[in-house]
Amino acid sequence: MVNYSNPEFVSERLAICLRVKSVFFGIHLLKVASAKTEVESRLLRTVNCPSHKITYSWSSFIKMLSCLTVLLLSTAVNAQQPHEINMTFDPENTSIHWTLGAVLHKVHGTFRLKSGVVHLDPQTGEMTGLLIADATSGESGNSARDQKMHQSILESSQYGTITFRPIHLNGHFQPNQAQTLMVDGVLNLHGKDHPLQLTLNLRPKSNAMFVITHFDVPYVQWGLKDPSTFVLRVSKDVTVDIEATAQIKP
Numbered sequence: 001m002v003n004y005s006n007p008e009f010v011s012e013r014l015a016i017c018l019r020v021k022s023v024f025f026g027i028h029l030l031k032v033a034s035a036k037t038e039v040e041s042r043l044l045r046t047v048n049c050p051s052h053k054i055t056y057s058w059s060s061f062i063k064m065l066s067c068l069t070v071l072l073l074s075t076a077v078n079a080q081q082p083h084e085i086n087m088t089f090d091p092e093n094t095s096i097h098w099t100l101g102a103v104l105h106k107v108h109g110t111f112r113l114k115s116g117v118v119h120l121d122p123q124t125g126e127m128t129g130l131l132i133a134d135a136t137s138g139e140s141g142n143s144a145r146d147q148k149m150h151q152s153i154l155e156s157s158q159y160g161t162i163t164f165r166p167i168h169l170n171g172h173f174q175p176n177q178a179q180t181l182m183v184d185g186v187l188n189l190h191g192k193d194h195p196l197q198l199t200l201n202l203r204p205k206s207n208a209m210f211v212i213t214h215f216d217v218p219y220v221q222w223g224l225k226d227p228s229t230f231v232l233r234v235s236k237d238v239t240v241d242i243e244a245t246a247q248i249k250p
Helices: 007-047 048-079 143-153
Strands: 086-088 096-102 105-121 127-139 162-172 179-189 192-205 210-218 234-249
Touching: 105 162, 105 234, 127 143
Parallel strands: none
Antiparallel strands: 086 105, 086 234, 096 105, 096 234, 105 127, 127 162, 162 179, 179 192, 192 210, 210 234
């Protein structure tokens, strides 16, 4: 059954219709030029002037060549624009580091990426897909502190993943050059969605893209427990730094 409620399906069909329309429009122009050529030919045969015939032939050739050029350019532009760019993130080449400020020192830790696939429409900037981090993999190098983090704060036995769902890319993605772009999306932490805008520093790497981003997570404001005690006070925000490699396919 055809699902007309699927925006990706509708967008794809619309693009196909536009390409078909451009081709038929080019054919229509050729037919109009051909018909006009026939009328001019009859008039010139009536006048029977050799110089006019030469002018008519050259003029008709230019008109038909122009129509054909429009048709070919329209088809070439549509063919060069990929409908979708697919990016697959490699967990083995992705690092997720977090930093929590404290009174006497800073706590550093990591998470592991489980999977990440993103789809981008380069013409509209619309994005779909999901990046999934393993919440149970969080560690800081101190077993007692990590146990408290998983049991009392993250509750990772119940909320086993932390996800980011990209929605829209602000700017024009160039897969062959270094650039800085903004991505609007939704971060799901502790089972709740929160809007988040990421600044991405992108560097091309063969058929892949090296991605670096840095952002803060106000975890207490978002409803997670404050781990501070009377003696040890910690920040209510966690700083996250991510470095990842994404394979790119049209």
